[in-house]
Amino acid sequence: MSDSADDDTPMLGMDLPETAPQASSGPYRVLARKYRPQTFAELIGQDAMVKTLGNAIARDRLAHAFLMTGVRGVGKTSTARLIAKALNCIGPDGQGGPTIDPCGVCEPCRAITEGRHIDVIEMDAASNTGVDDVREIIEAVRYAAVSARYKIYIIDEVHMLSRNAFNALLKTLEEPPAHVKFLFATTEVNKVPVTVLSRCQRFDLRRITPDMLFAHFSSILQKEGVEAEAPAIWLIASAAEGSVRDGLSILDQAIAHADLDGGGKISAEQVRAMLGLSDRSAIAQLMTTILEGEAGGAIDLARAQYALGIEPIAMVRGLMELTHAVTLAKVSRHDDPALAAADRERIAEWAQKMGFAPLNRLWQLLLKGHDEVLRANNPLEHLEMLLLRVIYAASMPDPGELAKLLESGGVRTAAPGAPAASTAPDQAAVDATSGAPEGSASEPPSLTAAQLHHLLETAGHHRLAGLVYDHLNIIALDPGVLAYAPAPALGDGFARDISEALFAATGSRWQVRTDEGEGRPSLGQMRAAKLADNEARIRELPVVKAALAAFPDAKLEASPDNRHRTGS
Structure with missing residues (x-):
C-alpha cells in the first residue's frame, strides 16, 4: 500500500493488479508497488471503513468529500483510488452502477488503474500548495465529467496546502456540483483547518497489527517463491510499525539480503543484522x-x-x-x-x-x-x-526503603552470624504498652523508662512525656522512687509536676528527686545514637556509597511519618 503516487508514469500513475511473479523481461518492481491493493477485499485492516463505504454506496448516500487519515503506509491513497473505481465502475456489461466491488475489467476501472482516466485527477498538495493550483480546480469543477459518472479529485497530503488555498477551496468544497467528488489523504490531520474537516466525511485508517502484517507478508513470500523463518517475518512485521509499505520495503531488502548470502532463505539473524538490531x-x-x-x-x-x-x-x-x-x-x-x-x-x-x-x-x-x-x-x-x-x-533501595532501614536498623553490614542491632527504645515502649501498670494504692508499680513515658502519654501529660523522652537522664528508677540527673531543660517544677502526675496515674506516692551523676541517656538520646549508628552502617553499603559519590549533596533522612514527635 502507498499514500502517494510513486510510479514511473506521470502524476496519475497507478499499478495493474498482479498475483504472480513477472518474468524478468521488464524492470523489477518493488513489492510495495507490485502488491498494491486493487480491490477493497485486498485492503487489509480497514474493515470498518469498507463496511461504511459499502453501506453508503448501497443506499446511495455518498458524501461529496472524503478525508482519509492515518499513519504512513496504511492505504490512504490506495483507498482513494479504490473509491474512484467503485464510484465510476460500469460493470463488465457496461450497465452497472456504483459498487463496493468494482469489476476491474470495464473501461473506467482499467483506465483508473492505469492512471489514464481523464476524469480522475490526482494532485500532490506538497508540490501544489498555492491558491493558483486550487483556482484551477475551482474553475474545472463547473464542467461535467467527460466520460465517467463522477469527476474525482484526489489530493494527497492535503495538509500541505497553504491557508489561502484552503480558504479558496471552502465554498466549492461545501457546495460542489453533483458530478464532483473530493478525496483527500493526509498523515497530519491536525494541520487541516476545522472548516475543511467539517465539510468532509472522515475515515481514520487503523495502524495494521503485527498479526495481519505477518499473514500478509507470508502470503507475498509464498507468491514470490521465497522461504523465510517465522521469527524473521515477525521481526519485519514489528519493524514496520503498522505500515504495510514500510514492511514491504524491508521485506524486499530481506529477500535481496538472503539471496546474496546464498540459500535464498530469510533467517532471523540476517534480518537483525540487516536492520542493525542488537542481538x-x-x-x-x-x-x-x-x-x-x-x-x-x-x-x-x-x-x-x-x-x-x-x-x-x-x-x-x-x-x-x-x-x-x-x-x-x-x-x-x-x-x-x-x-x-x-x-x-x-x-x-x-x-x-x-x-x-x-x-x-x-x-x-x-x-x-x-x-x-x-x-x-x-x-x-x-x-x-x-x-x-x-x-x-538500579538495585539501590528507594528513599522510602532507606527511611525504614534507618528507623528499624534492619540493615546488616557485618558478616553472617554477627549480632543484630539492639531494639529501638521507641519499639520497647510499644512492646511495654500491654504491660503498663494500672497503679495500686498500697504499692507503687515497677516501671522502666519507656513505660514511664508511655504512662504519661496515655494519661494526657504530653508535655511531661516529651521532657522525659528528650531530657530525663535516670539515675535510679525503683517502685516509688525516681532519681535523675539535673538538666536545665527540665525546669524547676519538673519534680513536683511529675510526682503529681504519677500519683494521679498510679494512685501511689512517688519520691522524685535529683541526684549526683550523669545518669543513663534519655530515650531520645538513645534513639538518636541508634539512628546515627544505623546511618553509619548504611553509608558503608556499596550502593549507597555509589549514590553519595554521584550526588555529594544527598542526605539520608528518616521519613516524616516515622520520626518521633515530642511534646505533642
Missing part, C-alpha cells in the same frame, strides 16, 4: 551482567557489540525492550512470537525474581539514558557511563 543473546548477557553488578563485564560486552557494528542506541533500546518484556511477563501480558523458547524461559525467570520497583527504576534510568546517548557526540562513552549508573543505582 538478543548479547542483550540478554548484558542484562545479566547489569543485574549481577558486574561493571567490568558490562563494559566489555558493550564494546564487543560496538566493534561488531551495533550502535550504542540500539543496545539501549534492546535493554529497554527486555525490561519492558520482563515487566509485562510479571502481569502475564508478554507475548512475542519472535522469541525463542530459551528467551521466553529467561524472561519468565527474571520476572519471577525481580519486583516491580526495581524494574521501574531500571526503566526510568534507561529511558533517561536513551535521550542522552541519542544526542551524544560520542555515544559509546555515554553508553558506558549509563551502564555504570544503572548498575550502581
Whole structure:
C-alpha cells in the first residue's frame, strides 16, 4: 500500500493488479508497488471503513468529500483510488452502477488503474500548495465529467496546502456540483483547518497489527517463491510499525539480503543484522551482567557489540525492550512470537525474581539514558557511563526503603552470624504498652523508662512525656522512687509536676528527686545514637556509597511519618 503516487508514469500513475511473479523481461518492481491493493477485499485492516463505504454506496448516500487519515503506509491513497473505481465502475456489461466491488475489467476501472482516466485527477498538495493550483480546480469543477459518472479529485497530503488555498477551496468544497467528488489523504490531520474537516466525511485508517502484517507478508513470500523463518517475518512485521509499505520495503531488502548470502532463505539473524538490531543473546548477557553488578563485564560486552557494528542506541533500546518484556511477563501480558523458547524461559525467570520497583527504576534510568546517548557526540562513552549508573543505582533501595532501614536498623553490614542491632527504645515502649501498670494504692508499680513515658502519654501529660523522652537522664528508677540527673531543660517544677502526675496515674506516692551523676541517656538520646549508628552502617553499603559519590549533596533522612514527635 502507498499514500502517494510513486510510479514511473506521470502524476496519475497507478499499478495493474498482479498475483504472480513477472518474468524478468521488464524492470523489477518493488513489492510495495507490485502488491498494491486493487480491490477493497485486498485492503487489509480497514474493515470498518469498507463496511461504511459499502453501506453508503448501497443506499446511495455518498458524501461529496472524503478525508482519509492515518499513519504512513496504511492505504490512504490506495483507498482513494479504490473509491474512484467503485464510484465510476460500469460493470463488465457496461450497465452497472456504483459498487463496493468494482469489476476491474470495464473501461473506467482499467483506465483508473492505469492512471489514464481523464476524469480522475490526482494532485500532490506538497508540490501544489498555492491558491493558483486550487483556482484551477475551482474553475474545472463547473464542467461535467467527460466520460465517467463522477469527476474525482484526489489530493494527497492535503495538509500541505497553504491557508489561502484552503480558504479558496471552502465554498466549492461545501457546495460542489453533483458530478464532483473530493478525496483527500493526509498523515497530519491536525494541520487541516476545522472548516475543511467539517465539510468532509472522515475515515481514520487503523495502524495494521503485527498479526495481519505477518499473514500478509507470508502470503507475498509464498507468491514470490521465497522461504523465510517465522521469527524473521515477525521481526519485519514489528519493524514496520503498522505500515504495510514500510514492511514491504524491508521485506524486499530481506529477500535481496538472503539471496546474496546464498540459500535464498530469510533467517532471523540476517534480518537483525540487516536492520542493525542488537542481538538478543548479547542483550540478554548484558542484562545479566547489569543485574549481577558486574561493571567490568558490562563494559566489555558493550564494546564487543560496538566493534561488531551495533550502535550504542540500539543496545539501549534492546535493554529497554527486555525490561519492558520482563515487566509485562510479571502481569502475564508478554507475548512475542519472535522469541525463542530459551528467551521466553529467561524472561519468565527474571520476572519471577525481580519486583516491580526495581524494574521501574531500571526503566526510568534507561529511558533517561536513551535521550542522552541519542544526542551524544560520542555515544559509546555515554553508553558506558549509563551502564555504570544503572548498575550502581538500579538495585539501590528507594528513599522510602532507606527511611525504614534507618528507623528499624534492619540493615546488616557485618558478616553472617554477627549480632543484630539492639531494639529501638521507641519499639520497647510499644512492646511495654500491654504491660503498663494500672497503679495500686498500697504499692507503687515497677516501671522502666519507656513505660514511664508511655504512662504519661496515655494519661494526657504530653508535655511531661516529651521532657522525659528528650531530657530525663535516670539515675535510679525503683517502685516509688525516681532519681535523675539535673538538666536545665527540665525546669524547676519538673519534680513536683511529675510526682503529681504519677500519683494521679498510679494512685501511689512517688519520691522524685535529683541526684549526683550523669545518669543513663534519655530515650531520645538513645534513639538518636541508634539512628546515627544505623546511618553509619548504611553509608558503608556499596550502593549507597555509589549514590553519595554521584550526588555529594544527598542526605539520608528518616521519613516524616516515622520520626518521633515530642511534646505533642
